[in-house]
Amino acid sequence: MTTAEDNLIYMDNNATTRVAPEAVDAMLPYFSGNYGNPSSAHFLGARAARGVFEARERTASLLNCSPEEIIYTSCGTESDVSAILSALKSCPDRRHLITSAVEHPAVKNLCESLSEISGGNYRVTSLDVDREGRIDLREFEESLSEDTALVSIMWANNETGVIFPVPELARIAREHNVLFHTDAVQAAGKIPLDMKETPVDFLSLSGHKFHAPKGVGALYVRKEAPFHPFLTGGGQEKGRRAGTENTAYIAGLGRVCALAADHLLESAARVRHLRDRLEKGLLEVLPGSAINGGGSERLPNTCSIRIPGTRGDELVSRLNDYRICASAGAACKAGICKMSPVLEAMDIPADYGTVRLSLSIYNTEAEVDHLVKIFPEIIRGD
Numbered sequence: 001m002t003t004a005e006d007n008l009i010y011m012d013n014n015a016t017t018r019v020a021p022e023a024v025d026a027m028l029p030y031f032s033g034n035y036g037n038p039s040s041a042h043f044l045g046a047r048a049a050r051g052v053f054e055a056r057e058r059t060a061s062l063l064n065c066s067p068e069e070i071i072y073t074s075c076g077t078e079s080d081v082s083a084i085l086s087a088l089k090s091c092p093d094r095r096h097l098i099t100s101a102v103e104h105p106a107v108k109n110l111c112e113s114l115s116e117i118s119g120g121n122y123r124v125t126s127l128d129v130d131r132e133g134r135i136d137l138r139e140f141e142e143s144l145s146e147d148t149a150l151v152s153i154m155w156a157n158n159e160t161g162v163i164f165p166v167p168e169l170a171r172i173a174r175e176h177n178v179l180f181h182t183d184a185v186q187a188a189g190k191i192p193l194d195m196k197e198t199p200v201d202f203l204s205l206s207g208h209k210f211h212a213p214k215g216v217g218a219l220y221v222r223k224e225a226p227f228h229p230f231l232t233g234g235g236q237e238k239g240r241r242a243g244t245e246n247t248a249y250i251a252g253l254g255r256v257c258a259l260a261a262d263h264l265l266e267s268a269a270r271v272r273h274l275r276d277r278l279e280k281g282l283l284e285v286l287p288g289s290a291i292n293g294g295g296s297e298r299l300p301n302t303c304s305i306r307i308p309g310t311r312g313d314e315l316v317s318r319l320n321d322y323r324i325c326a327s328a329g330a331a332c333k334a335g336i337c338k339m340s341p342v343l344e345a346m347d348i349p350a351d352y353g354t355v356r357l358s359l360s361i362y363n364t365e366a367e368v369d370h371l372v373k374i375f376p377e378i379i380r381g382d
């Protein structure tokens, strides 16, 4: 098995990931010897500043952009919120925003509340998806107008792994002179992201989704894009994000960016092999089940499987009894289950329960085969 604890199978990597040992090694010096503030004028400060500088180069390299285009933040949510609020400030005369029906709450909730926090009159177009989780490009283009301040559409979905054609969407937005933000929190470190090939203005990523710790993220801001900081105060990050840099975590994020960049294709192939083996096995042993978004281009690590006559929350709870960590496609409170907005937007029938199994490079074939073997027993509840 893959973790320090025995008899544990972790397949909830879209929720968070195990920190890579290489990231721990990169972080440790900044907790002990190199504890200076990167803004300080002395040698300890310079050491910390050097660590942040190196991390920024590595993060930029993963995105094929320039280091000055990277701003470190506390998480994916902060990156999303900063990008969206900045774009709206940049275009005060435009009152329309385009997003998708399947965004993470970090984007969705902000978009929904915009009319309240900005004195009203923002119009939000939330693009529908089809049964495979895909966006209609024509509908997207038709929804752009001279009043559109920003498009915010995720690169890959956290529940299904479905990938949106962000390079194409961003090109269309650019042709209409509209700023484009993408939440790439689930895509970063899993699939190639190339800012030279993709005309987005803002991109969010989060360290803990690809083996850095929780509590560090980054926002890519294209050099030419206008930017208004969300957090103001000190002049850190060239005045674009106040708050003393979290040097240790930034060093950890830099390290995992380098790891991802160096091994992206081989890691993706390895994880895809495990995911495909898992899906093939589960579809064979679970009659009537199907993969949510299975007809779409997807992240290599994500399996969202719907199983007839089950409840996702119950399955996750039974998997937990077997020390298997997974997620459900529904939120339940006081016994009442509500399908996730993502699955609802895809019109997944309510008589299926969904389980999301999200893998990483630390999973093994033995784990996959074990899960396939015991899943029918887990469903029966014996």
Ligand code: PLP
Binding pocket: 014, 015, 074, 075, 076, 077, 078, 080, 104, 106, 154, 156, 157, 158, 183, 185, 186, 206, 207, 208, 215, 217
């Ligand atoms: N966006 C997506 C697609 C996510 O999956 C998540 C986390 O689940 C976030 C944003 C928020 O990231 P963070 O937890 O770093 O704030």
